[in-house]
Amino acid sequence: MAILLGDVAGKTVGRGWVMAAKKQVVGVVGAGVMGVGVCENLLQHGYRPILVDISNDALEGARDQIRRSLGARAMFAKAKGGEPTSTTLEHLTVSTDYQLLAKVDLVIENVNEDIDLKRSVFELLDAVTASACILVANTSCIPITKLGSFTKRPDKVIGVHFMNPVPLKDTVEVIPGCLTSDETIAETRKFLDELGKNYVIVNDSPGFISNRVLMLTINESIFLLHEGVAEAEKVDTIFKSCFGHKMGPLETADLIGLDTILDSLKVLLTCFGDSKFRPCPLLEKMVDAGLVGRKSGRGFYSY
């Protein structure tokens, strides 16, 4: 399939498709934190992402953020004596029109962690994309088999849980659904190789490995704050100084976004029906107040 083969200009490859003298066009759905990070990472590796969202404002904000981010990272890399990275936005397309995804070989979906919303997006992607197109779900917690069931191609639906910030995190969690084909897994692995990502393949289950454990840790840390056991800095210091973690759970929550944490806990609570996943009332209150972390300028810390 074309996606595996990068920029082999003009040769007949894979299933007989002729590659253009350009790198792969990849669809990206959702212009939030993760969609922006994925686009940025694709641009850095020479891909030509088409970013689709229902909101023009979100798309323009995303373009601006990607421009700023590519530039700042290139500046930082230069300061550290590293290789210069691409700062060009020329290869980025943003649009509210899903039809632009009709000819792509792979789409990475990054919409909010809400099963009904994901259902509508996967149904739409199933209708507009070519039948051979792989649909990658970049989800925090929602089972991939469930997402595959919203399409007529569950064999081509796979989970890739990118970490935030996407350009900085070298390892992703890969989750085949129950019906995901070996071919889809192989093609996804090759795509990730090209994107410079390492991956750990795990079986499908709500929250996979990472967020089943992390969401509980973060939620319990918020309970500690809520109950007045310790303030945020102390909770994070314990994890950093005693366990050697690079960031504490509350700093991590601010980076992920408290709205996403809350959504993820709700998905885990629904899927497992286990009260250990009930969101802390303080988390709900902070999300209601708009104090959702770095992206809003304030969460457990100010930015």
Add this chain to the structure above:
Amino acid sequence: MSTIHERIRAYLERSLRQLELDDDTDIFANGMVDSLFAVQLVAFTEQEFGVAVVDDDLDLANFRSINDLANFVGRKRTGV
């Protein structure tokens, strides 16, 4: 109203959790910041001071210290 220096200092001290920063402290030295912070600093500059940071501006000389950033903002605002 706070001066440009004061607003930059308040932001950096809060973000980097540093109690005191000299006007000439190089925040990019000694591993004080990472590339994630570099992105936030550019966003802060644009949003706080209403200036557009274009490709040619993305030079560490404009962002290295409180003085460097204040001078950069001053130049952008006066169109120099």
